[in-house]
């Protein structure tokens with residue numbers, strides 16, 4: 001794996017708004033994606049600290065402008081289209097959106113079952129297959145071609161609405177699954193010698209479920225088991241990242257969760273940003 005290891009610690013205080021977090025922590029890696037690199041941004045932290053708010057925030061444009069509360073994903077999408085349009089680039093773009101819940105993967109953008117009532121519809125399950133080269137591929141994940149930021153915002157809103165959430169003691173709308181929203185960008189370029197070159201970049205935006213102190217959250221039975229699974233998967237992900245960074249011989253890909261991460265996030269990864277959201281600073 002060719003991963004650039006650049007350790008850069010940035011700390012944002014309670015006054016930091018969505019714009020400054022995007023500009024300082026994420027915009028530079030979006031520029032790398034536009035140059036053909038594969039980059040991943042994780043939002044990691046305790047339940048209720050603002051991961052989904054930081055990643056998604058508000059998405060709807062008002063008078064062609066993103067609202068101040070727009071998070072990393074809408075800002076990245078807007079940034080990507082702005083740069084490509086300004087360069088008059090010959091490009092194509094595809095997005096996918098997957099959810100990992102209790103070791104089960106589903107596609108948040110594909111609905112196979114066309115039942116009349118939304119609550120009866122099933123998410124399309126997808127599976128992991130060995131690729132014969134020691135890696136795994138995600139089989140059945142839809143990649144949807146998009147032509148404008150609003151195409152992406154609509155898909156994102158639809159997909160987010162289908163994510164598993166629950167009302168817990170620590171967050172009224174707590175995400176109970178991990179999600180990976182990916183944007184694949186192909187840009188065709190012609191070199192001075194008239195050779196055609198394709199720059200293929202990929203941006204993975206990961207909103208992890210929150211770690212949870214079960215005693216504090218008051219979760220019982222199914223909800224407590226679910227919180228236990230979330231904590232276990234986050235612990236394993238931390239170990240996997242440490243093993244990859246330290247080039248360990250053994251990488252503990254124990255769960256499907258980490259195998260998905262390894263294929264879609266770490267495979268050919270060039271840059272990774274982990275946003276660790278520590279504390280609930282905002283009012284309310």
Ligand SMILES: Nc1ncnc2c1ncn2[C@@H]1O[C@H](COP(=O)(O)OP(=O)(O)OP(=O)(O)O)[C@@H](O)[C@H]1O
Nearest residue numbers: 046047048049050051052053171174175209210282
């Ligand atoms: N910086 C902020 N300013 C204002 N409100 C915020 C901010 N961050 C989070 N919130 C609000 O706090 C609540 C919890 O945030 P959010 O759902 O993003 O947390 P989370 O870390 O994703 O939690 P979980 O892990 O349980 O899903 C939401 O109502 C969200 O709108």
